[in-house]
Amino acid sequence: MNTGSDKKELILDSAIELFNRWGYAKTSVDEIARAAHIAKSTIYYYFPSKENLFIAAIEEKAEEFFNKLTTAIEAAEKFEDKLSCFLSLPITCIFQNMPLLANAMQQIPPDYFTSLLIKRNEYRQRMNNLLAEIMNYGKKQGIINEKINSEHFSEMINDWFIMGDYWNEGDNKNRILKRLERDHVLMVQLLLYGILKRDTAKPRTRKKVNKRKIQ
Amino acid sequence: MNTGSDKKELILDSAIELFNRWGYAKTSVDEIARAAHIAKSTIYYYFPSKENLFIAAIEEKAEEFFNKLTTAIEAAEKFEDKLSCFLSLPITCIFQNMPLLANAMQQIPPDYFTSLLIKRNEYRQRMNNLLAEIMNYGKKQGIINEKINSEHFSEMINDWFIMGDYWNEGDNKNRILKRLERDHVLMVQLLLYGILKRDTAKPRTRKKVNKRKIQ
């Protein structure tokens, strides 16, 4: 990745490492230059701004991540395994690239520059599409409970596990709160199916599920 | 909230709002002073440092949150409702106090000052205790599947939903990766119980569950 004397690549490598370690605000262009053993102005020769460099760093890691993810999902044959990939890989990857990818995919903090928000939406969309495909696959195989609205499920998984774009939506607090409530009801149901004893579970929760209605 | 001439409260209010909007690094003491319509030095009369003010802001909101949460959980009678509270309130609350509480309870980014890390651990501990109590309640009622290791479940819920202290643990990457894998397997199982059709699900997943062994 750092072959040849390509200084641009050198800068990017140092930037990725430092942004990962210290986050955007606490990484200075000086430090990146020092780490890359080049002059600070050279960074500005290749990247118009710190912001831009940050986006470039994210893109590099994100592309790497999506490649891994799609490959793994395609390689898996069973529905459960595909779902398993989808749930585990992001966590592993984000763990290895914290907080770079966290900044890219999550919404904390909500104040970031526009170019980052655009990237975020792009990545979320790609995640949604991947999960939608997996769900379709499960449906085709006839193993998914029809009561589960799979689009809604995809959305929710993204929102809970990779954290949602709640913070994008500006002032429309009520809408978000409603969605949060809807999501958590579904999440509780999912968890209950898992942790409740079969026979006890059914009667108790059916009632509740009916009352609150799965959409 | 801003009654009387209590300037300390005024400062805290402004700080909470601004830290929430812009995060720690991108909120300047100048801005807080301007927002509170007081002199910058007045902030330093009440709080020894920006860091300290940040912690104070977090504490105020965290206390508020824990009060709401414990009250709600105690008020709920059924196990499912208690669990529901535990899962929904943090999200709602964190949504309303992003990134203030996110900073306090989550581990992103990993570069923060010591005093914040201490707070984080305290809050995580309190969350763990609350969930443990709920699980105990469920057990006493005999409605929890004995195959679920409830301690492990608590841990996982905290790690996934409120995000774990992965980043505390220094260099020991392998250990963390193992735990991540363990967690996601459990999570997949929980989800599958929820979304798979009853009859199809059982035979298919039992196998897998047995193979990987629930702890």
Place this chain on the structure above:
Amino acid sequence: MNTGSDKKELILDSAIELFNRWGYAKTSVDEIARAAHIAKSTIYYYFPSKENLFIAAIEEKAEEFFNKLTTAIEAAEKFEDKLSCFLSLPITCIFQNMPLLANAMQQIPPDYFTSLLIKRNEYRQRMNNLLAEIMNYGKKQGIINEKINSEHFSEMINDWFIMGDYWNEGDNKNRILKRLERDHVLMVQLLLYGILKRDTAKPRTRKKVNKRKIQ
């Protein structure tokens, strides 16, 4: 010195200690208040300003010093002992009250406020007078080499040992440089041959020198 609950004395004591330890610029009014266990504003009740407090601290110690010095000189009978007192006590005293008295009596740094300069001149004058008296005493006893100009000698001793008011004299650099040259010539002569008359000196002082033993 700190009898009763007299807060003014308390402040002065703390101020002396702290100014001594850290110097004027690096001692804050806050610290003095903290050390005296009183409120900062109380200091401003008793002293109009930090500057003023500094001068007051100096005065207290200076008065103490001059009392000691005159008492000791009067108590000494022989010329040599009087001179000895004059040379040793300031050093001892300044050592014990560094840099408080150093600030007061020396000219380092030259930028201090007017009130301090006034005090300096006053103290230098008193030192000069004391030395002049001693020299007169020596002359009356007929043991001082007539070739030594005793006024000039007094001046020089003060300038070299207690450091002079060179820095008072503003721009007139040439004049000062001439005086410095004159002084050092005299100093070298003193070091080489001393101030005592050859014939008088021998019998009188040999005794004493033998008693105290030159190493």
Place this chain on the structure above:
Amino acid sequence: MNTGSDKKELILDSAIELFNRWGYAKTSVDEIARAAHIAKSTIYYYFPSKENLFIAAIEEKAEEFFNKLTTAIEAAEKFEDKLSCFLSLPITCIFQNMPLLANAMQQIPPDYFTSLLIKRNEYRQRMNNLLAEIMNYGKKQGIINEKINSEHFSEMINDWFIMGDYWNEGDNKNRILKRLERDHVLMVQLLLYGILKRDTAKPRTRKKVNKRKIQ
């Protein structure tokens, strides 16, 4: 001194002048920048900190001083003239670079940063060595009173004239006080009788004394 566009030299010149006039604590980096007609940040481009800039200023002047001093001492042939150089040049030089060199060579005030203390020790060592050489020279010529312990004499001259490292020695007050007493006894003896052997002294120095005339 300020030739060419060398901004580093410009900064150093302004710094030397201002530190000389106002001392370390009362000279602000802003003022130095203003005096040098450059931006404050430019100072930080060349010097990592104010402290560092101060040390650089001292070094420049100290080197200048030691060059002058050694040259002058070597040029002088007679013992008396060498001693004369040693005693006069520091004073003249320090006068012209007060309090810059005073800070570097003396121990007032005692609260300074470590890097300055290191410099102080270095300079004191160099002064001691120079004086030791001069005394050796005098001994070889057989004109120094054997009763004078020349090492002790060197120490004392440095302590009294250039002011000693009393303040380095921590708490050991008694030891220092004893040394002060010892020193002043020697000083009185020197003033009274001088360091030259009686018989050698007379013919050699009378000439010189007559030439320069005691006032």
Place this chain on the structure above:
DNA sequence: TATGAATGAGTCTTCATTCAT
């Protein structure tokens, strides 16, 4: 292509002083 030099705007923090009580 690459960089050394330079900077303006801003950062957190300190501190002597004032004032109402």
Place this chain on the structure above:
DNA sequence: TATGAATGAAGACTCATTCAT
């Protein structure tokens, strides 16, 4: 007499960015 609260001005230092070469 004594003080808690409040502040303006200044302090050292940082940093993303520009520009001439």
